[in-house]
Amino acid sequence: MTQVALPDLNAASPADFVAALANVVEYSPWIAEQVAARRPFAGIHELFDAIKVAIQGAAPDVQLALIRAHPDLADKTQRAVGLTAESNAEQNSAGLDRLSEAEYAAFERVNNAYRAKFGFPYIVCVRRHTKDSILRDFETRLSNLAKTETRRAIEEICRIAALRLDQLVAADDKLKVHGRLSTHVLDNHSGKPASGIAVDLVELASLGESRVITRAVTNHDGRTDDPLIGGRPLPIGRYELRFRVGKYYGERNVPTSDPPFLDEIPLRFAISEPEGHYHVPLLVTPWSYATYRGS
Numbered sequence: 001m002t003q004v005a006l007p008d009l010n011a012a013s014p015a016d017f018v019a020a021l022a023n024v025v026e027y028s029p030w031i032a033e034q035v036a037a038r039r040p041f042a043g044i045h046e047l048f049d050a051i052k053v054a055i056q057g058a059a060p061d062v063q064l065a066l067i068r069a070h071p072d073l074a075d076k077t078q079r080a081v082g083l084t085a086e087s088n089a090e091q092n093s094a095g096l097d098r099l100s101e102a103e104y105a106a107f108e109r110v111n112n113a114y115r116a117k118f119g120f121p122y123i124v125c126v127r128r129h130t131k132d133s134i135l136r137d138f139e140t141r142l143s144n145l146a147k148t149e150t151r152r153a154i155e156e157i158c159r160i161a162a163l164r165l166d167q168l169v170a171a172d173d174k175l176k177v178h179g180r181l182s183t184h185v186l187d188n189h190s191g192k193p194a195s196g197i198a199v200d201l202v203e204l205a206s207l208g209e210s211r212v213i214t215r216a217v218t219n220h221d222g223r224t225d226d227p228l229i230g231g232r233p234l235p236i237g238r239y240e241l242r243f244r245v246g247k248y249y250g251e252r253n254v255p256t257s258d259p260p261f262l263d264e265i266p267l268r269f270a271i272s273e274p275e276g277h278y279h280v281p282l283l284v285t286p287w288s289y290a291t292y293r294g295s
Contacts, residue, residue: 006047006171010040023086024051024164025157027069031055044171051165052158067120067153073134074099074107086164090126094134094235100208103131110138117142118149125159128274130237132206163233179234179274183241184281184294185222189254193222194284197248201228204238204268213239233274241267241280249286256286267291 004020012020014036021032034054041047058066071087074096091097099107114122124137141149159177166175181201187194201214216224228241246263249256262284269280279294 003168003170006041006044006169009047009169021165021168023084024161024168025055025066026071026084026087026160028066043173044165044169044175045173047169047171048162048165048175051161055154055158055161063150063154064120066157067123067150070121070123070157072111072115072121073124073126074104075111090160093232094126094129095131095203095211096126099131103208106135106207110135110142113142114138118146120153123153123156123160125156125163125233127163128159128233128236130203130205130235131208132204132238133236135207176275178232179229179271180227180277181229181234181271182227182277182279183218183224184279185218185243186281186283187222187248187285188283188288189249189285190252193220194218194245194248195220195222196251197222198244199224199228200242202240202242203235204240210240234271234276234278236272236274238268238270241269241282243267243282243284245284245286245289254286261287262289265289269293 009017009020014033017036017039018029018032021035022029025031031051031054035047035050038050041050055063055066073091088097096107111122122138122141124134126134129137141152144152162175162177166177183199185194185197185199186192195218197218199216199218200212201216202210203213204210214228216226216228219225229235243265244263245265246256246260249260265282265284267280267282269278271278277295280291281294283290
């Protein structure tokens with residue numbers, strides 16, 4: 001996605017401003033029209049605050065129309081007709097374009113139950129979730145009152161808008177919409193960082209198949225060159241880090257059993273703070289290992 005500089009947005013004609021920000025909120029260019037009149041903006045925080053004021057200050061019937069402009073999640077019919085590019089990319093980021101039949105059935109069930117109760121689609125900022133956490137959130141929110149869900153839908157629309165704005169607008173200040181997941185392997189046998197260890201990050205799934213998110217190899221400092229997840233929210237869910245330490249010690253001629261006592265080490269953990277920093281290190285010898293949540 002090509003970014004537009006905030007000073008250029010401030011100087012643009014009203015029509016060009018609206019065209020640039022029309023899809024920051026799904027099918028609702030009226031929001032960009034209101035925001036255009038409040039220029040200039042000193043930073044992206046001011047711009048986002050103006051968008052939130054327009055959304056949260058709208059009349060109840062206008063807010064309801066805004067909520068209803070959003071698509072159902074993982075809906076085959078709506079995908080066939082076509083989603084906005086933004087919605088399509090967001091749903092794909094959580095794997096909603098490659099669900100098993102059991103997962104499609106689960107989403108259809110909760111979508112129908114939610115619409116039947118509230119009269120509008122379930123809205124969640126998909127990029128902050130995994131498939132499992134979306135389904136859990138669906139079930140939790142089904143017990144809410146309609147007034148609560150209307151408020152929650154507006155909150156989620158604002159979260160979606162913040163992420164779209166972050167992708168679209170280049171500014172000196174930044175919105176706090178990203179998290180970071182990192183690891184660090186320390187070889188307690190040699191007393192040094194462990195370089196050359198292959199690491200897989202797997203998203204665990206209750207329904208359907210778990211999937212590998214990232215593959216990396218530790219560098220001379222025992223870290224990966226890039227975060228395991230970075231530049232985006234950390235999707236709420238359960239994960240497993242797999243470290244192939246048997247090969248590492250074998251290549252260094254460290255005496256071990258055959259097969260090695262520790263070959264591939266799985267570390268399971270959960271993420272609940274999409275904008276947080278999770279550091280999951282491994283302290284390892286050929287016969288033992290430990291971990292903790294670092295910073």
